[in-house]
Amino acid sequence: xxxxxxxxxxxxxxxxxxxxxxxxxxxxxxxxxxxxxxxxxxxxxxxxxxxxxxxxxxxxxxxxxxxxxxxxxxxxxxxxxxxxxxxxxxxxxxxxxxxxxxxxxxxxxxxxxxxxxxxxxxxxxxxxxxxxxxxxxxxxxxxxxxxxxxxxxxxxxxxxxxxxxxxxxxxxxxxxxxxxxxxxxxxxxxxxxxxxxxxxxxxxxxxxxxxxxxxxxxxxxxxxxxxxxxxxxxxxxxxxxx
Numbered sequence: 001x002x003x004x005x006x007x008x009x010x011x012x013x014x015x016x017x018x019x020x021x022x023x024x025x026x027x028x029x030x031x032x033x034x035x036x037x038x039x040x041x042x043x044x045x046x047x048x049x050x051x052x053x054x055x056x057x058x059x060x061x062x063x064x065x066x067x068x069x070x071x072x073x074x075x076x077x078x079x080x081x082x083x084x085x086x087x088x089x090x091x092x093x094x095x096x097x098x099x100x101x102x103x104x105x106x107x108x109x110x111x112x113x114x115x116x117x118x119x120x121x122x123x124x125x126x127x128x129x130x131x132x133x134x135x136x137x138x139x140x141x142x143x144x145x146x147x148x149x150x151x152x153x154x155x156x157x158x159x160x161x162x163x164x165x166x167x168x169x170x171x172x173x174x175x176x177x178x179x180x181x182x183x184x185x186x187x188x189x190x191x192x193x194x195x196x197x198x199x200x201x202x203x204x205x206x207x208x209x210x211x212x213x214x215x216x217x218x219x220x221x222x223x224x225x226x227x228x229x230x231x232x233x234x235x236x237x238x239x240x241x242x
Contacts, residue, residue, distance in 0.1 A: 045112055046085035053082045057127055057161040057198075066129020070176075072197045079183035079192055084109050086123060086180075090155050090166050093135050108184075117184045120169040124177035125162055126201045126211075134158040136208040141173050156208040163201070165209060173209040176201065 053075065060071055088109050091099055099106055105121075108114050134156060141152045152170035157163065165177060172179070176199040186192065201211035212220070 042088045049078045049081040050085035070199045076193045080186045083183035122167045122181045124165045125180045127198045128163040130203045132203045139208045158203045
């Protein structure tokens with residue numbers, strides 16, 4: 001896995017993020033965030049069933065190339081076990097302060113039989129066809145407009161082939177994301193068959209819930225630089241005439 005720090009990415013003079021270099025990590029994200037006992041438990045309880053969840057997505061994306069805007073997929077899974085593995089991944093992506101503050105999520109993961117989640121927490125899924133991955137930790141997305149400013153608190157883990165976004169007391173930042181929080185209503189041994197239509201959203205920029213393509217990001221950068229050049233030219237003309 002290539003790991004590039006956000007601060008370093010923002011500090012480099014590069015238009016194309018594909019030109020950025022990161023450090024090579026042989027240990028995934030390179031952090032130990034779960035104790036050995038918890039990692040072993042969740043690995044045995046949930047990981048095999050999580051792999052069943054993503055297996056079909058891997059196959060379909062490989063066949064279609066991820067060129068569609070969404071894919072209607074059949075799943076045959078243990079929904080609660082899948083969701084608990086996803087929550088485990090979110091917990092591993094945050095620091096100890098978040099895990100201390102959200103002991104309900106820790107209990108949800110470490111008790112195989114526990115059902116249901118805090119209604120303020122929602123977990124969304126999408127298909128990621130990109131070779132790029134993104135893990136944001138707890139982040140705030142701010143929006144500004146005529147109606148004033150608003151903020152959404154999220155945590156995103158965008159892996160290939162399936163990415164996830166957790167919201168905490170906020171609405172989804174993108175209406176295309178599919179809410180899979182309902183997996184929490186099932187019991188540990190409930191095996192279900194159902195279809196889900198998951199959006200195919202690329203991951204290029206390092207920012208949470210940013211699903212623009214590489215070309216869209218580069219075009220936005222070009223327009224921004226052109227705007228700044230025009231502003232600088234206007235200020236120069238005003239100074240000359242003064």
